[in-house]
Amino acid sequence: MTTALITGATAGIGAAFARRLAKDGHDLVLVARDTGRLQAAATELHDRHGVEVEVLAADLSEEDGISSVERRLTDGRTPVDLLVNNAGFGNKGRFLEVSMADELTMLKVHCEAVLRLTSAAVGGMKERGRGGVVNVASVAAFVPRGTYGASKAWVVQFTQGVARDLTGTGVRLMALCPGFVRTEFHERAGMGTDNIPGWMWLDADKLVTAALADLSRGKSLSVPDPRYKVLMGAVKLAPRGLLGGVTSRTGRKYGPQ
Template identity: 85%
Template sequence: MTTALITGATAGIGAAFARRLATDGHNLVLVARNTARLQEQATELHDRHGIEAEVLTADLGTEDGIALVEKRLADSRHSIDLLVNNAGFGNKGQFLDVPMADELMMLKVHCEAVLRLTSAAVPGMRERGRGGVVNVASVAAFLPRGTYGASKAWVVQFTQGAARDLSGSGVRLMALCPGFVRTEFHERAGMGTDNIPGWMWLDADKLVTAALADLARGKSLSIPDPRYKALMGAVKLAPRGLLGGVASKTGRKYGPQ
């Protein structure tokens, strides 16, 4: 039986990955900051699906938290077959409104943690000739949206570059770029969502189903919804200045995830 490790596993897209992978019979390593929520989630998934669900409490905004998950990923005795780097957050406010400590924390979680955890997981996968990594980015990666969009753009570029370097190894890397998803993401960041049209909202469980199908097809980039695929196609053709105006109206604080 294969094992998947999911960061940010207790809510939103991470919880949807956990539900789907448990349904499919995968054992899980669930990573988040809240031990009580992790234990509750692990018990529920074990009881419902008969899988083993390991709990790993770690804050990926800290050196100790990243190192703890790195160690688990590198454990050859209990190998990880699929890594889902999902942990992330948004900051409310425009450039210079957000404290520098919060901006640096975002880069640590969105970029440094993704780099280090991917680097910890992939050597064992390559040695076994199989495995996968899903790095959750955002369609904000393709828009000028401050630190959030820039960090997600880094995730996309890093993942696609690493996927190319690992071609033929049996290890698949994919950047997942969702749009607005109905999760706790915006509430935790204190962000209002009243100005987001209803058609832009995605269901987390359907998103995960599409993402896993794209991973199985060997895609290095997944935009798992026809509406957002069309929107991102239009973005590629739009003048950069116009995109900046649109992004400022929706606000950097409304980074999709």
């Protein structure tokens, strides 16, 4: 029996990871800010799948929150074998319309927390000769889209770099880059979704199945849907200047700023 720790575990992609991993027999450590939702999720997963589920209420935009998760990841008595860094959010508005405090909070959650929690987890994994880390990024990492896209680009580059450094240790790292997923993400950010074409939406459970398959194959980057693979291929061929204009317009219409 192995243990997986998931941040942002009570909704969306994080909750989908929790459901799938519990179904597969993994014990869980669920991390989120809302204690009530954590306890409800833990009870449901334990009752349905018979796995042990810990809850850890932590706000990863705060020093105490990051530190508490670091401590759990370095607890050798009950080691974590899989870390899923999923916590994240979007800000609504163009640059300068979003407060600097909110921009810095995004960098703390998307970058600092991912850096510190990955570091806390992989030390013990390397000693044990096994383990995995999934850092949830976004296809926004591949287009010029302000602080959100920049933070997710950092996640991709960081994850792939560490994956190379740990080659041969038995520890796998993968950046997961989904497109639009039916979660609470846009609602929490106050973003409308009515104009997003239906074909662009992904199912969180199917996304997780594809992601775990890519992790088992040793991939360091997962874009888990043929539609988005095609789109990202087109992005690589598009002139940078043209791409910046297009993504600026579509980003304001469809996604986080």
